[in-house]
Amino acid sequence: MSKASNRAKLLSAVAMVALGTTVSACGSQSNTSSTQENTAGHATSMTLTIFTSKYTANPQAQEQFLNKLASQFEQKNPGIKIQFTYYDSASQENTTLQTSLATQQGPDIFDIGTTFVPTAYAMNGFHVLSKQDWDKIGGLQKFFPAQLKMSGPGSGHYIAVPWEMVPFGLVYNKKLFKEAGIQSPPQTWTEFVKDAQKLTNPAKNQWGTAIDPADSFDPWHVGWVLTKQFGGDFVSADLKRATLDSEAAVKGLTFWFDWVQKYKIASPNDMTNKGTDELRAFENGHAAMLVMQGTSLIPSLESSAVKDDYAFAPMPTIPYGMNALPQGGVPVQTFVSGNDFVIPKYVTGERYQAALKWIKFFTDVPQQNEMYNVYGQMPVNVNAYKNNPELNTPVIKAFVAAENHAYPIPFTPAWGNIEVVYGGVSNKIANAIATHSYHDGDISAALKAANQQAQSSLQQ
Known part of the structure; x- marks a missing residue:
């Protein structure tokens, strides 16, 4: 972290x-x-x-x-x-x-x-x-x-x-990439999913990626980047209106959980993961890629089993199933x-x-x-x-390439509370998936409720 x-x-x-x-x-x-x-x-x-x-x-x-x-x-x-x-x-x-x-x-x-x-x-x-x-x-x-x-x-x-x-960027296992015949890191989220599927072997407890929805703060990092790429944000441009329940925000969070639910590229056991669990999975060769990772990981990676096998690349920027950014989307690779x-x-x-x-x-x-x-x-x-x-x-x-595609978060003192309520949504959805009580529409409903809390913070 x-x-x-x-x-x-x-x-x-x-x-x-x-x-x-x-x-x-x-x-x-x-x-x-x-x-x-x-x-x-x-x-x-x-x-x-x-x-x-x-x-x-x-x-x-x-x-x-x-x-x-x-x-x-x-x-x-x-x-x-x-x-x-x-x-x-x-x-x-x-x-x-x-x-x-x-x-x-x-x-x-x-x-x-x-x-x-x-x-x-x-x-x-x-x-x-x-x-x-x-x-x-x-x-x-x-x-x-x-x-x-x-x-x-x-x-x-x-x-x-x-x-x-x-x-922040994408860290990947060069050895696993070579074994799977993958020549270079993904540049779009479509490539990311396809590569991750090639890298996934549940019988060996090897997964293309990992997520940490139980972490207190990491989920907003990924969710905000994906939301921006879809053309949305967590707060309106005039900083007066919370937009956690926008179509772009729902798409972003849904895509992240789909790594487990739909694409099967992350372990179902990840629902209780925090950031340290995610890192441990990568260091032990159980996850081939991690998103939104920074240089602070390097000392730990250098003392792990993958010290000779890891590399970093900029985050993908084109949403899944698309060939270009949608209207309003921006090529965010990291937040400032x-x-x-x-x-x-x-x-x-x-x-x-x-x-x-x-x-x-x-x-x-x-x-x-x-x-x-x-x-x-x-x-x-x-x-x-x-x-x-x-x-x-x-x-x-x-x-450095990622830094040149870094975008600022909304400049509002309410941001701290927005991080917290978004993390609460991630925890709630992860728990529903883990207990097999998840239903279509849960993400949209949870973000709508969180948006009301975020709006209250903006108005204070």
């Missing part, structure tokens, strides 16, 4: 702040940023605090890496010290963010997930970056254009600076995903300028390349990919 996916767990709770819920601060909070002053009252040094999530897979490596970068930055910027504070739970992040904005003191820079930006923007507590601010960071042209589509509701209203991107820096409005003056300097430093090519070497996270700086052999591989090229 990407950090952006984990961050989605925070969305529903924090969205309530953006939608008008009163936030009460429990006691006072000392500002973790400090400025030392001499007797003349002039600032001689300051400490910037950056609030970021703990990399639980290897927190020691994270601290060493960030402390190393902090030391390099401090040498180049005398008088500015960098301090990191870490959170390891959504509730801790939620509490710190709410308290900081309510009391107007706290961290100088927040590291937030890309799909959280609409909620953060609605809270009206973060700086909108001016053209001069962007120039100090390195200019908008420094970043992959797709990532900027989630920096704010539109040009001139950006609050978030990307520092990492997490495009990653992580961003935002600066609270209570950070002003010299501290604000210092925060911009840190963001520029962190998103410059040397630091972006080092981040990839330590974490395997993809740089968002376009120049990081030039003349870098480690980022000039088939795997990375597949993700």
Whole structure:
């Protein structure tokens, strides 16, 4: 799971702040940023605090890496010290963010997930970056254009600076493909189903693909992409009307469950799958393809039985049974995903300028390349990919291609609740299939009920 996916767990709770819920601060909070002053009252040094999530897979490596970068930055910027504070739970992040904005003191820079930006923007507590601010960071042209589509509701209203991107793609087993006589990964969903059928052998517990409908958040990833390809969305363009019950949304979710029900390319036992179960099936050779997978899988794949047999490709874009996108359909291969820096409005003056300097430093090519070497996270700086052999591989090229076909989710603070209700539909349908109580029309009815909940969130 990407950090952006984990961050989605925070969305529903924090969205309530953006939608008008009163936030009460429990006691006072000392500002973790400090400025030392001499007797003349002039600032001689300051400490910037950056609030970021703990990399639980290897927190020691994270601290060493960030402390190393902090030391390099401090040498180049005398008088500015960098301090990191870490959170390891959504509730801790939620509490710190709410308290900081309510009391107007706290961290100088927040590291937030890309799909959280609409909620953060609605809270009206973060700086909108001016053209001069962007120039100090390195200019908008420094970043992959797709990532900027989630920096704010539109040009001139950006609050978030990307520092990492997490495009999603199709991972497949090259060995199983070769054994089945398949020369290349599918480019359309028709090819995907046909290839998956060739790769399926229930007697060997080998399936063309796998799904994880019991996961809390993964289902919307696939469902939203399929819905967009069919010409729909989860929310109307004016962000006023929920459209989870549209024909395109019903088609998208139906097609996903048809991998089990109709095409028999995924195991019936997948109805209780979560993301980790899906990954385990691929690593053990029980699933030949997985959709909507990111670079965060690579460390696990490298230590698995398929370490020499996996490859990535962009997601298919043409709906099943079609030769081209339908009217209104768009060639979505991934949603815009990653992580961003935002600066609270209570950070002003010299501290604000210092925060911009840190963001520029962190998103410059040397630091972006080092981040990839330590974490395997993809740089968002376009120049990081030039003349870098480690980022000039088939795997990375597949993700860069996907990034160039990344589309933003609807920019609404209600998105967190929409994710949750869509996940509830997926769970309900999976349970019906598992208990043999599924009927035609169940998906349409479940999405209609979910749409009413989504509409309530939009109206708050």
